[in-house]
Amino acid sequence: MIKKILIIILIVPTITFAQKIKIKKEVITFDKKEVAKVNTDLRDNYLFSTLSGEKAFDVVFKGVSASNTEGFQWLEITSANGKKTEIPYEVLMTSFNSTKLIIKLLSAKYGLITSEGIDMDKVAAFFAEDREILSEKYTKIAIKAKEEQSKRQAKIGIYNPFVKDDGTILFGGSTGTKIMGYVFYGNNSYSIIDLDKILVGSATGCTTCTTVKVKTFTNEEFDYDYGSKTMMTGRFSRSFAQIFVEEMLGRNYKLGREAKTYYEKLHQEKIKIAKENSINLYGVPGYVIDKDGKKYSGLIYVIFEKLKLDPTQQENDLIDMNSIDKFGKFVSIKYKNNKGKLRTKRFAARNNILFGAIDNDVEKVFLGMKTKGNSFKKFSNATNLGFDNSYFYKIEYSNNENNMVLSKPGEPERFIVKLANNQVGFMIDNRSNDKLSKALSKYISDCKSLSENIKNQEFDLSNFENLKNIVDEYSTCK
Structure with a gap:
């Protein structure tokens, strides 16, 4: 076995570790003082005894190679009465003499050999301590590594x-x-x-x-x-x-x-995760009711937010839904006509379209409309050359009179008040409650008492329950 001796300089206290170790005719000396004997006639074996010749313990250097770059070394130590234990092989001094390195380890770290000789009490305590069986651990690692290497060589042989x-x-x-x-x-x-x-x-x-x-x-x-x-x-x-x-x-x-195939699969997995995490609806069961009251049932597709998709993976009649300024403005449905033929039809939010969709086992209903108050959205549409201020909003509450509170998909805290007798909704945007109250009071001006209460800021318009109360009070207004 070829031993790989690592040269490591360790700075340690001078009281214990400063001794100069020498070995002459099997006698170990610390600073010229004889302390013990060691027999090294058998390669990788170190037999330690007291100066009087009493056997103390035997040490065997062990090693196993796992690969070209990884190997493990340890010492198997056997007591005079045959009890074995194992410790990691560590280099605690600068030397090319393996016997000195082992003596240094047993002396400096474990205290088995001192300037007074072999400490038999320390030896007894050393063997009384339970330790990990390093030979089993390292052998398993080496066997596994060699099995993997063998498998790699087999793969190489195939090509x-x-x-x-x-x-x-x-x-x-x-x-x-x-x-x-x-x-x-x-x-x-x-x-x-x-x-x-x-x-x-x-x-x-x-x-x-x-x-x-x-x-x-x-x-x-x-x-x-x-x-x-x-x-x-x-x-x-x-x-x-x-x-x-x-x-x-x-x-x-x-x-x-x-690599190209790998990247394509990775891209598709990213698309799948992005779809699952987005608020968009891709082929979920649902229905659409058009402006004439006709109902279509089938699979719903709505793009509320941008999702980077590979155009080759999109359906041709749905591609333009994922384009600038069309988010949330259109809904498409795949359905079968009276003759059982598959058809795709698209509807615009500006036509006050109602649609429902089953998303993660939950039915969600959306209504398309224009809104007042959302100046930021109007500005965004204008800069994108799209002056259509309509959008599909999710119905959060609707009373018997079809007066509603809705929310903007992806922005659950942005609400819209929609009255049954008005095709345009009022958006609760990021203006102050004072400004919003004045604007909403005008929107509900046909109910004077409620309009006045809103104008006097009796409602915190950022509160969803307050908005529900407003549409309910409007429904009973005379």
Whole structure:
């Protein structure tokens, strides 16, 4: 077994850790004082005993490799009566002598060896302590890593990739004819480009290190290390490119046109989530009642807010609903006519259209109308070259006289008061209660007592219950 000795300088208190450790003819000395004995005749085995020859404990250096870049090291320690325990192998001093490194660890961290010799009480306490079984832990990790590596190699074998001297990636070996992408080099970085010229992955390294860091088009990051084979040379290396391609294939990156397909699926998933989170209605069951009272039943489509959709994924007769200044102004319904033929019909809010829709098992009813008071919306329409001030609003409350309180989809705190005898609604916008009260009193001027109460600001018009009371009082006004 090849031991990888890490050189780490640790600054520690001088009282315990400043001793100079020496080993001569199996005798350990701390600052020239003899403290214990160690036998190292058997490789990776360290047999510790007292100066008088009494066996204290045995140490065996253990290690397992999980990959080219990952390995685990630990010490298996056995007491004089055969009890075993395991501790992590740690380097606490600068030395190339593995025996000194182990002595330092047992002395500085665990207190088993001191300037007075081997502390048998500390040894007894050390073995009495329950510890994690590192050999099982590290072995499982290594086995899993090697299984994954084996699977990666099997995947690579399926494609049998070969990188030509010009960076062309072939499947089927050096005589293969199926081109799947290209490898380019520049500024100590290799890039894999697929057939759609999409960057599939980039690998960066340096001329003085062997570890390569990779980032893929899916934002995955991983490292690999093959020693000098992965050391940058300042020019294109076919062997480096070959390893890079194999690492990508082993991690399920198939090159070719995979990235484009991935991005398309990702885009569709984003669209799906955006639709689910939007206030728009896409093909939900419902009905439309036109201005003549005719009812159509089918699937409802309404766009209240902008949603970035791929035009190729939209239905041709609904595309223009997702355009500037048409949000909330139109409703489309897919229905079957008297002959059972599928038809799509669109209705405009300006025609005082009523429609209902089942959204997440809840029925919502909307009424199209123009409104007074929403100066901001009028300005927005004008700047978009759209002077139609009509919109579909959700009915929140309606009494027996069809006097209503509605809300603006997406803005549940923005209310509209709508009287049955007036085709235009009054919007409760962001003006002060004083200004709103004066304007609403004019809208309800045919009910003088209620109009006067509103004008005197007896109602907080931002309160939904107050708006319900207003339309109810209006209904009983004589």
